Amino acid sequence: MSNPEKRFIYLDHSATTPIDPRVVRKMTEVLTEKWGNPSSLHQKGREAKIVLEEAREKIASMLACNSESITFTSGGTEADNLAVFGVMFHAEKHGKGKHLITSAVEHSAIAKSAAYLEKEGFQITRLPVDSKGFVDPDELRSAIKIDTVLVSIMHVNNEIGTIQPIGEMARICAEREILFHTDAVQSFGKIPLDVSELPIDLVSLSSHKIYGPKGVGAIYIRPGVELLPRTYGGGQEKDIRTGTENLPGIAGFGEAVAICSSEIVTENSRLEILRNQLLKLVMENIEGEVIVNGDLENRLGANLNLSFPAIEGESMLRSLDLDGIAASSGSACSSGSAKPSSVLLALGLDERTAQSSLRLSLGRSTTESDIKYTAERICYHANRLMALAF
Numbered sequence: 001m002s003n004p005e006k007r008f009i010y011l012d013h014s015a016t017t018p019i020d021p022r023v024v025r026k027m028t029e030v031l032t033e034k035w036g037n038p039s040s041l042h043q044k045g046r047e048a049k050i051v052l053e054e055a056r057e058k059i060a061s062m063l064a065c066n067s068e069s070i071t072f073t074s075g076g077t078e079a080d081n082l083a084v085f086g087v088m089f090h091a092e093k094h095g096k097g098k099h100l101i102t103s104a105v106e107h108s109a110i111a112k113s114a115a116y117l118e119k120e121g122f123q124i125t126r127l128p129v130d131s132k133g134f135v136d137p138d139e140l141r142s143a144i145k146i147d148t149v150l151v152s153i154m155h156v157n158n159e160i161g162t163i164q165p166i167g168e169m170a171r172i173c174a175e176r177e178i179l180f181h182t183d184a185v186q187s188f189g190k191i192p193l194d195v196s197e198l199p200i201d202l203v204s205l206s207s208h209k210i211y212g213p214k215g216v217g218a219i220y221i222r223p224g225v226e227l228l229p230r231t232y233g234g235g236q237e238k239d240i241r242t243g244t245e246n247l248p249g250i251a252g253f254g255e256a257v258a259i260c261s262s263e264i265v266t267e268n269s270r271l272e273i274l275r276n277q278l279l280k281l282v283m284e285n286i287e288g289e290v291i292v293n294g295d296l297e298n299r300l301g302a303n304l305n306l307s308f309p310a311i312e313g314e315s316m317l318r319s320l321d322l323d324g325i326a327a328s329s330g331s332a333c334s335s336g337s338a339k340p341s342s343v344l345l346a347l348g349l350d351e352r353t354a355q356s357s358l359r360l361s362l363g364r365s366t367t368e369s370d371i372k373y374t375a376e377r378i379c380y381h382a383n384r385l386m387a388l389a390f
């Protein structure tokens with residue numbers, strides 16, 4: 001009965017994005033024609049090397065850095081791991097300290113790396129967040145110790161879209177000569193991040209959150225920052241991340257970034273208007289309680305995260321899926337498990353409310369008509385499921 005028109009509305013862009021057809025064209029060209037090894041000295045190799053360096057330039061220009069500071073990785077996860085382990089193991093080896101500061105709302109690529117280090121005898125401080133999801137820069141200031149090596153705080157949260165005050169926190173670290181890393185996977189290409197203006201030392205990036213292919217990402221490393229590599233081999237990527245480069249993936253990533261840069265001023269505000277419209281329609285037409293998780297001001301335009309305290313998040317998700325609407329009940333990695341989101345718990349939500357959450361992340365294909373249909377279906381199911389719950 002539901003979704004008779006067989007509509008499909010994708011509102012899970014924070015989990016991954018559909019690949020842009022222009023990116024596919026670029027990748028196809030590289031796969032079929034520019035298949036050389038960028039390390040080879042002959043014509044095919046030189047041609048491939050040009051493709052590699054063009055992509056690097058595009059990513060560097062988005063961050064306002066020199067292309068030599070960009071190292072390609074297999075994605076955001078590897079970039080995060082390289083930043084945390086690379087810097088901490090290097091510091092340990094040189095007797096520079098074993099203290100890492102991070103936050104309670106990081107992606108698991110940071111959170112689990114920190115947990116591993118803790119087991120290995122490193123000291124970890126996890127800064128709490130307030131009820132809107134923000135880390136307080138003053139708390140960072142007081143958490144810094146004599147042996148603090150690195151601070152890793154994400155730019156935009158993947159579940160609630162909160163934009164952290166990373167500029168202020170990076171400056172606090174710079175004053176104390178402590179390295180500052182940010183996981184910018186959710187913000188890159190969507191809101192500006194300029195490492196020529198902010199004293200950020202390391203930045204993690206991923207391609208598949210910005211309409212590029214999966215399995216490719218990059219890390220920005222400020223010149224002079226030292227880290228131990230995690231891979232050993234032929235010396236590619238200045239030995240920071242060796243191995244023959246994923247050239248089609250990298251070329252696709254570069255193309256995806258170039259497309260984002262052409263719309264960075266307009267797209268976030270377009271999505272913000274649609275997001276606010278969705279929120280307003282839901283608030284006006286729902287009978288029970290709805291909570292907006294996170295802040296509405298300092299937030300990525302594309303993100304909406306709601307809790308319906310009387311409803312199981314999974315039931316809402318399944319009902320929407322039958323209507324052709326793809327959303328999420330938290331991060332893609334934690335949904336599917338029965339555990340409530342650690343990010344929502346860090347905001348102070350109780351387990352039940354955290355489990356009743358729905359994340360809607362808008363993207364390039366989202367239209368006003370999608371928003372109206374989605375709001376109508378959310379309210380329909382919320383009102384129906386709430387009636388069942390009592």
Ligand SMILES: *Cc1c(COP(=O)(O)O)cnc(C)c1O
Pocket residue numbers: 014015074075076077078080107109154156157158183185186206207208209215216217
């Ligand atoms: C998706 C994501 C990652 C992981 O990136 P992959 O390229 O999927 O490995 C890391 N951090 C954040 C905030 C993310 O949203």
